Amino acid sequence: MTTEVLKAPLVVEFPFTRSLGPVQSAFLTGLREQVVLGVRATDGRVLVPPVEYDPVTADEIRDLVQVAPTGTVTTWAWNPAPRRDQPLDTPFAWVLVRLDGADTALLHALDAPGPDAVHTGMRVRVRWAAQRSGAITDIACFEPYDSDAEARPADHDGQFDDMVTGIVAPARLDYTYSPGRAQTAYINALAGQRIVGERCPSCRKVYVPPRGACPTCGVGTAEQVEVGPGGTVTTYCIVNIKARNLDIEVPYVYGHIALDGADLALHGRIGGIPYDQVRMGLRVEPVWTEGGCYPDHYRPTGEPDADYETFKELL
Amino acid sequence: MTRDIAVVAFAQTDHRRTSEELSEVEMLMPVLHEVLDRTGLKTSDIGFTCSGSSDYLAGRAFSFTLALDGVGAWPPISESHVEMDGAWALYEAWTKLLTGDADTALVYSYGKSSPGPVRDVLTRQLDPYYVAPLWPDSVALAALQAQALIDEGYTDEPALAAVAARSRADAQGNSHAQLRGSVPHGDYVVHPLRTGDCPPIGDGAAAVILAAGDRARELCERPAWIRGIDHRIEAHSLGVRELTDSPSTRLAAEKAGAFERPVDTAELHAPFTSQEVVLRKALRLGDDVRVNPSGGALAANPIMAAGLVRIGEAAARIHRGESDRALAHATSGPCLQQNLVAVLEGEPRHVQ
Ligand SMILES: [Zn+2]
Numbered sequence: 001m002t003t004e005v006l007k008a009p010l011v012v013e014f015p016f017t018r019s020l021g022p023v024q025s026a027f028l029t030g031l032r033e034q035v036v037l038g039v040r041a042t043d044g045r046v047l048v049p050p051v052e053y054d055p056v057t058a059d060e061i062r063d064l065v066q067v068a069p070t071g072t073v074t075t076w077a078w079n080p081a082p083r084r085d086q087p088l089d090t091p092f093a094w095v096l097v098r099l100d101g102a103d104t105a106l107l108h109a110l111d112a113p114g115p116d117a118v119h120t121g122m123r124v125r126v127r128w129a130a131q132r133s134g135a136i137t138d139i140a141c142f143e144p145y146d147s148d149a150e151a152r153p154a155d156h157d158g159q160f161d162d163m164v165t166g167i168v169a170p171a172r173l174d175y176t177y178s179p180g181r182a183q184t185a186y187i188n189a190l191a192g193q194r195i196v197g198e199r200c201p202s203c204r205k206v207y208v209p210p211r212g213a214c215p216t217c218g219v220g221t222a223e224q225v226e227v228g229p230g231g232t233v234t235t236y237c238i239v240n241i242k243a244r245n246l247d248i249e250v251p252y253v254y255g256h257i258a259l260d261g262a263d264l265a266l267h268g269r270i271g272g273i274p275y276d277q278v279r280m281g282l283r284v285e286p287v288w289t290e291g292g293c294y295p296d297h298y299r300p301t302g303e304p305d306a307d308y309e310t311f312k313e314l315l
Numbered sequence: 316m317t318r319d320i321a322v323v324a325f326a327q328t329d330h331r332r333t334s335e336e337l338s339e340v341e342m343l344m345p346v347l348h349e350v351l352d353r354t355g356l357k358t359s360d361i362g363f364t365c366s367g368s369s370d371y372l373a374g375r376a377f378s379f380t381l382a383l384d385g386v387g388a389w390p391p392i393s394e395s396h397v398e399m400d401g402a403w404a405l406y407e408a409w410t411k412l413l414t415g416d417a418d419t420a421l422v423y424s425y426g427k428s429s430p431g432p433v434r435d436v437l438t439r440q441l442d443p444y445y446v447a448p449l450w451p452d453s454v455a456l457a458a459l460q461a462q463a464l465i466d467e468g469y470t471d472e473p474a475l476a477a478v479a480a481r482s483r484a485d486a487q488g489n490s491h492a493q494l495r496g497s498v499p500h501g502d503y504v505v506h507p508l509r510t511g512d513c514p515p516i517g518d519g520a521a522a523v524i525l526a527a528g529d530r531a532r533e534l535c536e537r538p539a540w541i542r543g544i545d546h547r548i549e550a551h552s553l554g555v556r557e558l559t560d561s562p563s564t565r566l567a568a569e570k571a572g573a574f575e576r577p578v579d580t581a582e583l584h585a586p587f588t589s590q591e592v593v594l595r596k597a598l599r600l601g602d603d604v605r606v607n608p609s610g611g612a613l614a615a616n617p618i619m620a621a622g623l624v625r626i627g628e629a630a631a632r633i634h635r636g637e638s639d640r641a642l643a644h645a646t647s648g649p650c651l652q653q654n655l656v657a658v659l660e661g662e663p664r665h666v667q
Pocket residue numbers: 200201202203204205214215216217218
């Protein structure tokens with residue numbers, strides 16, 4: 001039997017909030033004020049962008065030095081097809097730029113008409129972003145600059161009013177998730193209000209939900225077995241804190257349920273009974289809501305409780 | 316205490332652009348069974364298990380715990396995981412065997428790059444303050460390094476194309492490879508790198524068994540003895556590093572004993588043609604050294620497994636008697652940021 005594996009878009013998105021140390025704080029605050037700062041390393045080199053620890057000796061370094069917003073390209077790469085969130089949305093060059101007064105290079109984008117207009121050794125200058133908040137993107141990009149004269153910046157001490165102490169770096173990645181063969185079969189069966197597991201060819205245990213492998217024997221599973229619908233609560237907990245975006249009143253009960261014929265308990269919410277009357281051994285069955293693709297919750301069947309001996313191996 | 320430890324078996328999947336019909340454990344399991352079958356060992360015979368993978372590829376947390384089902388991870392099991400290429404998992408297993416805590420180890424790693432945009436996914440390993448907010452993708456960073464090499468006169472575009480052509484031609488002898496034979500050099504992805512200079516994006520897995528001393532001799536006719544392994548890292552800021560060289564690779568090779576005697580084979584983890592130029596220079600490899608007879612990462616680059624595959628391919632050549640002393644290299648991070656070097660040897664073969 002071959003069925004099409006399921007797939008669906010999966011977006012992983014998070015605003016990473018990061019705090020800054022003294023050196024990074026000074027550098028990013030400086031960008032907001034259109035001042036570029038480096039840090040003097042143990043060997044006297046000026047590192048831009050600055051770091052808090054010497055890359056060679058690992059000594060803590062704090063000696064801030066102002067450098068110029070002009071510099072020289074040390075290497076470059078022409079990007080004909082900008083990707084989402086990159087600094088420019090028209091073709092541009094990635095560049096490493098050694099700013100005047102610095103000994104190391106900063107990575108950024110260079111706005112240029114085409115690859116023929118870019119070369120190693122070319123002079124460039126910072127184009128500041130119109131709106132600046134204290135982030136590397138306060139440098140909108142670099143642009144060509146036709147002066148060989150190395151600028152001599154003033155010597156800023158790195159102290160500003162209202163220092164930036166943290167950044168929020170949003171990240172978003174788009175995936176196409178596929179659960180694979182075994183879980184596709186499980187999910188498809190659920191939509192038809194059936195619960196199927198897979199039997200291990202070696203130890204004969206039935207796993208539900210099936211993941212395509214027996215975790216005890218390390219062999220593939222393929223033989224589908226319908227389990228339930230009845231099952232036994234093997235253990236449970238009472239949830240007292242309401243989760244965001246979850247439309248369930250607290251307190252509610254979340255339990256491990258050993259479906260009849262399964263050798264592994266799955267978990268689900270237990271409803272249709274006051275939370276403080278749920279118990280180990282309670283017999284339950286799944287409840288599908290109208291048009292639901294999976295059981296909304298499990299409710300008591302009214303059968304007598306299962307004997308502890310019948311489910312103790314599944315705890 | 317010193318113990319001799321060898322790679323005694325190696326297996327890998329066919330590396331493919333997508334394996335969406337399979338979950339990670341479904342993709343991995345045949346490789347685990349194959350490597351165990353080669354030694355006759357069962358999972359319960361294995362003293363230590365170590366794996367390498369990255370949740371960022373599939374976009375799911377703790378995905379390695381599900382993959383563990385494939386080795387029968389029922390307690391008690393002595394097990395560990397690195398969020399790195401499997402070559403680093405092998406390093407951990409090697410140190411475990413050196414301590415005498417175990418006599419055999421199973422090392423595996425896998426990567427499914429097909430679910431996500433891997434060029435963007437890899438930006439999340441960059442410095443989060445100064446670099447990651449600009450989203451420079453993995454090809455862009457490699458291209459900066461390639462241009463620096465061209466500017467310094469270490470290579471040029473035709474020479475890079477020749478690296479690509481040689482790799483894919485060699486891969487014709489490797490049924491597991493994803494890109495084989497004549498592959499068009501293509502358009503610029505990020506200048507100066509063209510599609511042909513870049514690795515294929517794909518899914519795959521690999522597994523290796525290590526064994527100590529006499530146990531290795533029982534399990535393999537010609538064990539690939541690990542004479543040394545070392546790994547080193549460079550500054551994370553690209554602008555601080557000398558991109559045309561790889562001092563960390565050279566130091567790792569020196570510490571692993573690579574320069575004590577010449578090697579006949581080198582499996583280099585160079586996903587981009589330009590990186591082979593850097594590594595050959597750092598490792599002082601002469602033209603008499605057979606570089607990437609498997610086709611290397613330009614023929615198949617399952618992220619998180621491609622480095623372990625290099626060690627496995629080098630070992631397999633020793634197993635087959637095609638090499639007596641081989642170097643294997645693995646890398647991680649942008650522009651060869653982190654580098655691991657292993658030196659493998661087979662015992663002298665007796666004249667029949
Ligand atoms: Zn089993």
